Amino acid sequence: ELKVEQNPLFLSMQEGKNYTIYCNYSTTSDRLYWYRQDPGKSLESLFVLLSNGAVKQEGRLMASLDTKARLSTLHITAAVHDLSATYFCAVGQGAQKLVFGQGTRLTINP
Amino acid sequence: DGGITQSPKYLFRKEGQNVTLSCEQNLNHDAMYWYRQDPGQGLRLIYYSQIVNDFQKGDIAEGYSVSREKKESFPLTVTSAQKNPTAFYLCASSRGGYTFGSGTRLTVV
Numbered sequence: 367e368l369k370v371e372q373n374p375l376f377l378s379m380q381e382g383k384n385y386t387i388y389c390n391y392s393t394t395s396d397r398l399y400w401y402r403q404d405p406g407k408s409l410e411s412l413f414v415l416l417s418n419g420a421v422k423q424e425g426r427l428m429a430s431l432d433t434k435a436r437l438s439t440l441h442i443t444a445a446v447h448d449l450s451a452t453y454f455c456a457v458g459q460g461a462q463k464l465v466f467g468q469g470t471r472l473t474i475n476p
Numbered sequence: 477d478g479g480i481t482q483s484p485k486y487l488f489r490k491e492g493q494n495v496t497l498s499c500e501q502n503l504n505h506d507a508m509y510w511y512r513q514d515p516g517q518g519l520r521l522i523y524y525s526q527i528v529n530d531f532q533k534g535d536i537a538e539g540y541s542v543s544r545e546k547k548e549s550f551p552l553t554v555t556s557a558q559k560n561p562t563a564f565y566l567c568a569s570s571r572g573g574y575t576f577g578s579g580t581r582l583t584v585v
Binding site for chain 1 (some may be wrong): 510511516518519520521524526534554561564566570573574575576577578579581
Protein backbone atom coordinates (compact mmCIF):
# COMPACT_ATOMS: atom_id res chain seq x y z
CA GLU A 367 0.00 0.00 0.00
CA LEU A 368 1.36 3.37 -1.00
CA LYS A 369 1.84 5.80 1.88
CA VAL A 370 2.86 9.43 1.49
CA GLU A 371 4.27 11.43 4.38
CA GLN A 372 5.05 15.11 4.49
CA ASN A 373 7.08 17.02 7.00
CA PRO A 374 6.81 19.31 8.66
CA LEU A 375 3.02 19.43 8.99
CA PHE A 376 3.14 22.99 10.28
CA LEU A 377 5.68 25.62 9.39
CA SER A 378 5.82 29.20 10.56
CA MET A 379 8.54 31.33 9.06
CA GLN A 380 9.55 34.92 8.54
CA GLU A 381 9.51 36.73 5.25
CA GLY A 382 12.82 36.58 3.45
CA LYS A 383 13.84 33.20 4.87
CA ASN A 384 14.37 29.93 3.00
CA TYR A 385 12.85 26.61 3.90
CA THR A 386 12.12 23.13 2.54
CA ILE A 387 9.10 20.85 2.74
CA TYR A 388 9.78 17.12 2.40
CA CYS A 389 7.59 14.44 0.85
CA ASN A 390 8.47 10.77 1.34
CA TYR A 391 6.59 7.91 -0.28
CA SER A 392 6.71 4.20 0.35
CA THR A 393 6.55 2.46 -3.05
CA THR A 394 7.78 3.08 -6.55
CA SER A 395 5.85 5.64 -8.58
CA ASP A 396 6.33 7.34 -11.92
CA ARG A 397 4.83 10.71 -11.06
CA LEU A 398 4.62 13.16 -8.21
CA TYR A 399 2.57 16.33 -7.92
CA TRP A 400 2.68 19.40 -5.72
CA TYR A 401 -0.48 21.41 -5.01
CA ARG A 402 -1.32 24.57 -3.13
CA GLN A 403 -4.59 25.05 -1.23
CA ASP A 404 -5.82 28.31 0.24
CA PRO A 405 -8.35 28.11 3.12
CA GLY A 406 -11.74 26.88 1.93
CA LYS A 407 -10.56 26.67 -1.66
CA SER A 408 -9.76 23.98 -4.18
CA LEU A 409 -6.31 22.69 -5.13
CA GLU A 410 -4.04 24.64 -7.44
CA SER A 411 -1.50 22.63 -9.39
CA LEU A 412 2.09 23.77 -8.85
CA PHE A 413 4.40 21.12 -10.28
CA VAL A 414 4.39 17.72 -11.94
CA LEU A 415 7.58 15.68 -11.59
CA LEU A 416 7.92 12.66 -13.84
CA SER A 417 11.51 11.45 -13.72
CA ASN A 418 14.41 10.95 -11.35
CA GLY A 419 16.36 14.14 -10.89
CA ALA A 420 13.55 16.32 -12.22
CA VAL A 421 13.69 19.89 -11.00
CA LYS A 422 11.08 22.54 -11.69
CA GLN A 423 10.94 26.14 -10.59
CA GLU A 424 8.24 28.77 -10.57
CA GLY A 425 9.00 32.05 -8.90
CA ARG A 426 10.13 31.45 -5.32
CA LEU A 427 9.17 27.75 -5.38
CA MET A 428 11.36 24.92 -6.60
CA ALA A 429 10.47 21.24 -6.57
CA SER A 430 12.74 18.25 -7.06
CA LEU A 431 12.35 14.50 -7.22
CA ASP A 432 14.68 11.65 -6.22
CA THR A 433 12.92 8.43 -7.18
CA LYS A 434 15.67 6.24 -5.73
CA ALA A 435 15.21 7.79 -2.30
CA ARG A 436 11.44 8.11 -2.88
CA LEU A 437 11.71 11.73 -1.83
CA SER A 438 10.52 15.02 -3.23
CA THR A 439 11.29 18.46 -1.86
CA LEU A 440 9.54 21.80 -2.24
CA HIS A 441 11.99 24.60 -1.54
CA ILE A 442 10.84 28.12 -0.75
CA THR A 443 13.29 30.91 -1.39
CA ALA A 444 13.01 34.33 0.27
CA ALA A 445 9.47 33.68 1.43
CA VAL A 446 6.77 36.32 1.05
CA HIS A 447 3.41 36.52 2.82
CA ASP A 448 1.49 35.58 -0.35
CA LEU A 449 2.97 32.08 -0.16
CA SER A 450 1.06 31.34 3.04
CA ALA A 451 -1.12 28.30 2.26
CA THR A 452 -1.28 24.55 2.72
CA TYR A 453 0.94 22.57 0.37
CA PHE A 454 0.24 18.97 -0.59
CA CYS A 455 2.31 16.42 -2.40
CA ALA A 456 0.52 13.58 -4.19
CA VAL A 457 2.01 10.43 -5.65
CA GLY A 458 0.63 8.48 -8.57
CA GLN A 459 -0.53 4.92 -7.91
CA GLY A 460 -1.32 2.66 -10.81
CA ALA A 461 -2.75 4.10 -13.97
CA GLN A 462 -4.70 7.00 -12.60
CA LYS A 463 -4.97 7.20 -8.82
CA LEU A 464 -3.30 9.75 -6.57
CA VAL A 465 -2.36 9.29 -2.92
CA PHE A 466 -1.98 12.53 -0.99
CA GLY A 467 0.26 13.51 1.87
CA GLN A 468 -1.23 15.11 4.98
CA GLY A 469 -0.35 18.61 3.85
CA THR A 470 2.02 21.24 5.24
CA ARG A 471 0.39 24.37 6.59
CA LEU A 472 2.78 27.22 5.86
CA THR A 473 2.43 30.57 7.60
CA ILE A 474 4.75 33.39 6.59
CA ASN A 475 4.97 36.28 9.00
CA PRO A 476 6.07 39.81 8.09
CA ASP B 477 -13.40 27.88 -20.89
CA GLY B 478 -12.97 24.24 -19.94
CA GLY B 479 -13.15 23.17 -16.37
CA ILE B 480 -14.94 21.28 -13.62
CA THR B 481 -18.08 22.57 -11.98
CA GLN B 482 -19.18 21.32 -8.58
CA SER B 483 -22.52 22.18 -7.05
CA PRO B 484 -23.76 23.16 -4.64
CA LYS B 485 -20.94 25.01 -2.89
CA TYR B 486 -22.55 24.43 0.51
CA LEU B 487 -24.91 21.59 1.42
CA PHE B 488 -26.68 20.73 4.64
CA ARG B 489 -27.87 17.22 5.38
CA LYS B 490 -30.33 16.09 8.00
CA GLU B 491 -29.86 12.84 9.86
CA GLY B 492 -30.94 9.85 7.77
CA GLN B 493 -31.08 11.81 4.54
CA ASN B 494 -29.35 11.00 1.27
CA VAL B 495 -27.81 13.91 -0.60
CA THR B 496 -26.22 14.13 -4.04
CA LEU B 497 -23.24 16.25 -4.99
CA SER B 498 -22.89 17.24 -8.61
CA CYS B 499 -19.68 17.21 -10.66
CA GLU B 500 -19.61 18.19 -14.34
CA GLN B 501 -16.58 18.62 -16.60
CA ASN B 502 -16.20 19.87 -20.16
CA LEU B 503 -12.54 18.94 -20.55
CA ASN B 504 -13.26 15.71 -22.40
CA HIS B 505 -11.35 13.83 -19.69
CA ASP B 506 -11.98 10.10 -19.39
CA ALA B 507 -11.15 9.71 -15.70
CA MET B 508 -13.02 11.34 -12.83
CA TYR B 509 -12.55 11.15 -9.07
CA TRP B 510 -14.17 12.03 -5.77
CA TYR B 511 -12.05 12.95 -2.77
CA ARG B 512 -12.98 13.77 0.80
CA GLN B 513 -11.01 16.26 2.89
CA ASP B 514 -11.40 16.58 6.65
CA PRO B 515 -10.08 19.64 8.51
CA GLY B 516 -6.31 19.73 8.68
CA GLN B 517 -5.93 16.54 6.66
CA GLY B 518 -5.07 15.42 3.17
CA LEU B 519 -7.44 14.15 0.55
CA ARG B 520 -8.76 10.59 0.62
CA LEU B 521 -10.15 8.85 -2.43
CA ILE B 522 -13.82 7.83 -2.29
CA TYR B 523 -14.55 6.57 -5.81
CA TYR B 524 -13.05 6.89 -9.26
CA SER B 525 -14.13 6.17 -12.80
CA GLN B 526 -11.89 5.66 -15.80
CA ILE B 527 -14.62 5.25 -18.42
CA VAL B 528 -18.36 5.70 -18.78
CA ASN B 529 -20.50 3.08 -17.00
CA ASP B 530 -17.57 1.87 -14.94
CA PHE B 531 -16.27 2.95 -11.52
CA GLN B 532 -14.18 1.57 -8.68
CA LYS B 533 -14.14 2.02 -4.94
CA GLY B 534 -11.40 4.07 -3.42
CA ASP B 535 -10.08 3.91 0.11
CA ILE B 536 -13.20 5.18 1.92
CA ALA B 537 -16.18 4.16 -0.25
CA GLU B 538 -18.46 2.95 2.55
CA GLY B 539 -21.61 5.07 2.82
CA TYR B 540 -21.17 6.61 -0.64
CA SER B 541 -22.41 5.74 -4.13
CA VAL B 542 -21.66 7.09 -7.62
CA SER B 543 -22.79 6.75 -11.20
CA ARG B 544 -21.10 7.47 -14.52
CA GLU B 545 -23.79 7.52 -17.19
CA LYS B 546 -22.15 10.31 -19.20
CA LYS B 547 -18.51 11.18 -19.75
CA GLU B 548 -19.11 14.70 -18.48
CA SER B 549 -20.85 13.84 -15.22
CA PHE B 550 -19.87 11.94 -12.07
CA PRO B 551 -22.37 12.60 -9.24
CA LEU B 552 -21.68 11.44 -5.69
CA THR B 553 -24.47 10.40 -3.33
CA VAL B 554 -23.79 10.53 0.38
CA THR B 555 -26.15 7.98 1.89
CA SER B 556 -27.56 7.72 5.38
CA ALA B 557 -25.08 4.89 5.94
CA GLN B 558 -22.27 7.43 6.04
CA LYS B 559 -22.24 8.26 9.74
CA ASN B 560 -19.81 11.16 9.65
CA PRO B 561 -20.34 12.96 6.34
CA THR B 562 -19.34 16.47 7.41
CA ALA B 563 -16.35 17.28 5.20
CA PHE B 564 -15.13 19.13 2.14
CA TYR B 565 -15.66 17.12 -1.06
CA LEU B 566 -13.53 17.65 -4.13
CA CYS B 567 -14.14 16.28 -7.60
CA ALA B 568 -11.32 15.93 -10.12
CA SER B 569 -10.81 14.78 -13.68
CA SER B 570 -7.69 13.77 -15.52
CA ARG B 571 -6.05 12.95 -18.79
CA GLY B 572 -2.47 12.96 -17.68
CA GLY B 573 -2.68 15.98 -15.41
CA TYR B 574 -5.43 16.52 -12.86
CA THR B 575 -7.98 19.32 -12.65
CA PHE B 576 -9.93 19.89 -9.44
CA GLY B 577 -13.33 21.46 -8.94
CA SER B 578 -14.01 24.19 -6.42
CA GLY B 579 -15.46 21.79 -3.86
CA THR B 580 -18.68 21.23 -1.90
CA ARG B 581 -18.76 21.72 1.85
CA LEU B 582 -21.24 19.28 3.40
CA THR B 583 -22.50 19.75 6.94
CA VAL B 584 -24.82 17.54 8.97
CA VAL B 585 -27.50 19.49 10.84
